[in-house]
Amino acid sequence: MxxxxxxxxxxxxxxxxxxxxxxxxxxxxxxxxxxxxxxxxxxxxxxxxxxxxxxxxxxxxxxxxxxxxxxxxxxxxxxxxxxxxxxxxxxxxxxxxxxxxxxxxxxxxxxxxxxxxxxxxxxxxxxxxxxxxxxxxxxxxxxxxxxxxxxxxxxxxxxxxxxxxxxxxxxxxxxxxxxxxxxxxxxxxxxxxxxxxPNTALTDPTAGDRHDASPATLRRAVAFIEAHAGEDISAADVAAAANVSIRAVQLAFRRYHGVTPMTYLRQVRLGHVHRALLAADPESTTVAAVAALWGFADHSRFAALFRATYGVAPSSVLRTSG
Missing domain, CATH: 2.60.120.10 (Jelly Rolls)
Known part of the structure; x- marks a missing residue:
């Protein structure tokens, strides 16, 4: 996009x-x-x-x-x-x-x-x-x-x-x-x-969606997310890449990863932030700039998520990088 x-x-x-x-x-x-x-x-x-x-x-x-x-x-x-x-x-x-x-x-x-x-x-x-x-x-x-x-x-x-x-x-x-x-x-x-x-958009999975929520669907969806994490992608894009409905891909992620596709995408992007901070020059880079590049706008929420995932503040990772 x-x-x-x-x-x-x-x-x-x-x-x-x-x-x-x-x-x-x-x-x-x-x-x-x-x-x-x-x-x-x-x-x-x-x-x-x-x-x-x-x-x-x-x-x-x-x-x-x-x-x-x-x-x-x-x-x-x-x-x-x-x-x-x-x-x-x-x-x-x-x-x-x-x-x-x-x-x-x-x-x-x-x-x-x-x-x-x-x-x-x-x-x-x-x-x-x-x-x-x-x-x-x-x-x-x-x-x-x-x-x-x-x-x-x-x-x-x-x-x-x-x-x-x-x-x-x-x-x-x-x-x-x-x-x-x-x-x-x-x-x-x-x-x-x-x-x-109120609208006609279906939110509950059908029998076909449950059948499609397979490990193969999950592999295709994960591969697409990891290859396109730096782009503007939606749940619809992930579902299209996996050739199933949004409800099927959501069910597949809940079954096998316990998260939604968008939560998984956020985790992948957080990993990119972590690696970027490890490689960055603390004299010319800010945590906020790297986080925003990967779609994290709210600094306090980002910092809390980062600490919960990696056990340290993102600023600590940046200070020890280089």
Missing amino acids: DAILPRTRAFELTDADAIQQTFTVDYGNRMCLRTEHERPAMRYQRTEAGPLALDTLVQTATMDFAIEPLDGRLVVTRSSSARLERTCADTAGRYEAGDLFLMAYPDEPYTVSFHPGGARNCVIDPALLHRVAANAPGRKPQPLRFTSLDPHSPQAAADWWATYAYVSGLLESPQPVAPLVVAHATQLLAAVTLATF
Whole structure:
């Protein structure tokens, strides 16, 4: 996969035409904006990271949008301070500050009234969702559909927001972010979205998945992970390399290694960090830089994992290297 690097743009939009044009370009679908305010204003920031976009919206006037289908993209919205009223298909919702919801079913038109205040949008390309919940190679593709626009539960919504806050902190940082960190962050948010909102993605293994979760499957999956640990790979990529479904490869790892494929990938990457620190020059290298290169963004979590695995702090390994 090509490296994904975040890009942030910010706008001060001061009339309805500018707001409508900007949204039409960024969301890629036609829409009609109506407002009774003569000079509606909106502060709009977008951070793009490949198949994921994070939008911050703060506006001063009530705006009514009529919007065509999203062509497969999913928009997850959380109100910061605004009241939003949305209709889509046969559903209607009214949301206040702190509420989380899907803006629409991706193949349905919708309307939304956005009252003064702020909101955050997370726009997810369908390709990213399918990387997390892909079909087995050779099997008939099954479309991924969401069956509700509201989260499973308040706790699921809270978990999604905690993940979003972590991911947005990484992607919106003015400091450079390593490509593997960005890739992991985008996949993480897509996976949590599938866990938060009811959908048709299958999570329990079938009889065929149990049959496919064999030692041969595990060998193929392990070989792929070890050969591509430095690249942006997902559970779907590992499953495709092993020629089985995601559920089958997950079951194989649980049976024979007691971990998930992504946990195994993290262990392999941690081994690369350990070897790099042993070979590094402590005068010109930092632990954080090496860790980020292999996809570890949270230094405290990385340090705890490293110590639990190797019995020493990563800084100790670096100090004694060379």
